[in-house]
Amino acid sequence: MNAASRTDEELMQSFQTGDADAFRVLFEKYKTPIFAFLFRRCGNRDTASDLAQDVFARLVKSADSFRHQSKFSTWIYTIARNAVVDNARKARHRNHASLEDSRDKDGPRLGDRLAGDSPEPDRSVISQQLQEDLVEAISTLPEDQREVFLLREYHGMPFQEISEVVGAKIGTVKSRMRYALETLRRDLDSYENYARTLP
Amino acid sequence: MIHDCGEFKDLLVDLVYDEVEDSVASRLREHAASCIECRGELESILLTRKLASTLPEPQLDEDWGLSILELADDAAARFASNSEDRDRVSDASFDSVVGILDRKPGFFESLRTVLLRPAIVTAAAASVVFVVSFFLFQNAGHQPTSIEGEISGAPFTGPAYLDEVAQSTSSPDMTVPNRPRRIPETPDREETAKLAALESAARMATGGGGRQSSGSRIGTAGPTPKNPADKFALDDSILAKKSKSAPFAPAPTMPAALAEDLDTPAGAAAGKSAVGTGYGNNEAPGMSGMAAQAPSAGGEALFRDGMDAFNRGDCSSATSALQKVVDPPLDAPGRIPAALHHLGRCAKRTGQCGKALLNYENLLDRYPGYAGRFEAMWEAVACHRRLGHVGRATEILEELAKNPAWSARAKAELRDLGALDK
Numbered sequence: 241m242n243a244a245s246r247t248d249e250e251l252m253q254s255f256q257t258g259d260a261d262a263f264r265v266l267f268e269k270y271k272t273p274i275f276a277f278l279f280r281r282c283g284n285r286d287t288a289s290d291l292a293q294d295v296f297a298r299l300v301k302s303a304d305s306f307r308h309q310s311k312f313s314t315w316i317y318t319i320a321r322n323a324v325v326d327n328a329r330k331a332r333h334r335n336h337a338s339l340e341d342s343r344d345k346d347g348p349r350l351g352d353r354l355a356g357d358s359p360e361p362d363r364s365v366i367s368q369q370l371q372e373d374l375v376e377a378i379s380t381l382p383e384d385q386r387e388v389f390l391l392r393e394y395h396g397m398p399f400q401e402i403s404e405v406v407g408a409k410i411g412t413v414k415s416r417m418r419y420a421l422e423t424l425r426r427d428l429d430s431y432e433n434y435a436r437t438l439p
Numbered sequence: 440m441i442h443d444c445g446e447f448k449d450l451l452v453d454l455v456y457d458e459v460e461d462s463v464a465s466r467l468r469e470h471a472a473s474c475i476e477c478r479g480e481l482e483s484i485l486l487t488r489k490l491a492s493t494l495p496e497p498q499l500d501e502d503w504g505l506s507i508l509e510l511a512d513d514a515a516a517r518f519a520s521n522s523e524d525r526d527r528v529s530d531a532s533f534d535s536v537v538g539i540l541d542r543k544p545g546f547f548e549s550l551r552t553v554l555l556r557p558a559i560v561t562a563a564a565a566s567v568v569f570v571v572s573f574f575l576f577q578n579a580g581h582q583p584t585s586i587e588g589e590i591s592g593a594p595f596t597g598p599a600y601l602d603e604v605a606q607s608t609s610s611p612d613m614t615v616p617n618r619p620r621r622i623p624e625t626p627d628r629e630e631t632a633k634l635a636a637l638e639s640a641a642r643m644a645t646g647g648g649g650r651q652s653s654g655s656r657i658g659t660a661g662p663t664p665k666n667p668a669d670k671f672a673l674d675d676s677i678l679a680k681k682s683k684s685a686p687f688a689p690a691p692t693m694p695a696a697l698a699e700d701l702d703t704p705a706g707a708a709a710g711k712s713a714v715g716t717g718y719g720n721n722e723a724p725g726m727s728g729m730a731a732q733a734p735s736a737g738g739e740a741l742f743r744d745g746m747d748a749f750n751r752g753d754c755s756s757a758t759s760a761l762q763k764v765v766d767p768p769l770d771a772p773g774r775i776p777a778a779l780h781h782l783g784r785c786a787k788r789t790g791q792c793g794k795a796l797l798n799y800e801n802l803l804d805r806y807p808g809y810a811g812r813f814e815a816m817w818e819a820v821a822c823h824r825r826l827g828h829v830g831r832a833t834e835i836l837e838e839l840a841k842n843p844a845w846s847a848r849a850k851a852e853l854r855d856l857g858a859l860d861k
Binding site: 255256257258259260263264267271272273275276279280285286288289290292293294296297298300301303304326330367370371374375378392393394398399414417418421424425428431432434435436438 | 451452453455456458483484486487488489490491492493494495496497498499503504506507508510511512514515516517518519520747750752784788814817818821
């Protein structure tokens with residue numbers, strides 16, 4: 241069967257029996273989304289890159305423990321989520337600078353980096369400003385709301401799956417999403433007219 | 440139709456993310472059409488989603504994660520081997536059970552016949568006598584040739600090695616090639632060094648020869664092959680060195696001329712001096728002198744332990760193990776670049792930017808062909824920036840900017856440093 245037409249779980253099963261190519265397919269499919277999730281959660285490119293490496297390394301090492309009782313995506317995002325939570329805890333424990341501070345020390349802010357990463361010559365000034373404000377608004381959401389918002393909005397994960405990843409009831413997850421959307425709506429209120437012009 | 444605004448608000452999030460059934464969705468839309476407040480709320484959330492969708496997804500570099508794929512290849516080989524073992528064991532069990540059941544009616548009858556048949560009893564007795572006499576010979580210090588050769592598939596030079604080699608042929612590890620036996624590093628190294636010294640002395644006394652064993656030693660000092668069966672071969676080569684038995688030794692993997700040089704005292708001295716003074720080439724700095732005498736399994740095991748610790752987030756243990764990989768005597772020269780890279784990462788993670796830079800710069804200077812070079816350069820830039828080394832950071836970024844995959848990010852960093860205009 242063509243690797244591309246197989247489900248994630250089938251690919252994982254193949255990997256568990258020694259098919260390295262099956263893992264490559266999964267790796268190519270998930271590396272960017274996982275990195276993006278981590279980057280938007282922690283706000284620092286280097287940290288996100290390191291954490292993404294850790295996530296995939298953990299995935300490889302514990303591949304034989306994947307029992308197909310949950311979806312593969314749930315499993316990998318749970319690992320990613322735990323990695324970022326652990327990292328934040330360690331950072332606090334070491335009494336290091338906060339994530340926001342390290343973001344500034346490491347280089348340009350998240351918004352600056354995103355703008356630099358995706359150069360589009362015809363992007364308007366409003367669009368650039370919007371991206372910066374959007375990043376700022378997302379990064380100031382409470383952590384529990386932010387992770388739910390990111391998983392649902394940018395990773396298309398259903399609420400039921402999110403509840404498994406974050407270990408909360410589905411009703412709680414929906415409440416967090418609701419609060420997150422309301423906060424963002426308030427923070428981005430000035431872009432309402434611009435949003436109406438978007439396709 | 441839904442008349443209760445509270446119910447509408449409860450399901451609003453499900454509606455905007457299409458997580459309600461069609462019938463419910465249509466009832467909610469009907470309600471929104473008739474309720475200004477709920478319609479306004481629905482619209483504003485949809486507009487917020489539109490704005491959120493304008494955020495681009497951050498991208499990784501093309502060559503990101505090479506080490507992960509390497510790790511996955513190793514794991515896949517292990518899984519494949521385990522799977523084969525399981526299949527083999529389950530097939531064998533199945534066959535034996537089915538076989539007994541199939542033969543059950545006449546099984547005991549045949550057994551009785553066999554036991555009572557005098558010729559077979561005689562043969563069994565002869566076998567016992569044969570085995571007993573074999574062990575008597577062995578204990579008397581006899582140097583067996585043919586019988587041991589049949590058992591192990593190779594001739595032996597002395598009874599001291601018989602148990603070890605016989606054990607190796609019956610060890611479960613022999614059927615699991617991706618799990619080579621862990622051989623304690625220090626005793627092995629010492630023993631191997633002693634054997635090598637004896638071997639060298641014998642060669643000098645006999646006026647040469649022995650190129651094959653020298654080649655084999657050098658061969659095992661090279662990068663560990665990916666094929667698990669080859670790892671298994673490395674273990675065999677270690678055994679072969681102990682038993683000084685040629686059939687176990689793999690074919691020489693270095694040019695004959697160089698091997699010949701190293702066979703001479705001058706060549707060996709040159710090899711040692713190469714280790715002491717630095718590396719003559721980028722790919723195999725440990726392929727000479729002392730490194731040639733050490734089994735690669737030690738360095739390889741240390742590298743893997745280091746990587747395991749790194750992946751666990753245990754930078755202290757990772758540093759301890761990886762440092763041994765890069766320190767002479769070099770057991771696994773092929774792993775040095777990756778070890779340096781991860782030593783840098785460990786130091787960076789623990790906030791020791793100066794120490795991290797030592798490893799990064801060492802790596803970049805000595806291994807220009809290293810696959811993760813650009814990642815290392817990027818990480819070195821972060822360290823330089825933290826230490827305020829704007830000049831060096833700029834130099835590295837300018838080099839990175841020449842690479843199409845890294846150009847955009849490097850230029851963004853350069854802009855941030857205010858160096859692009861200069």
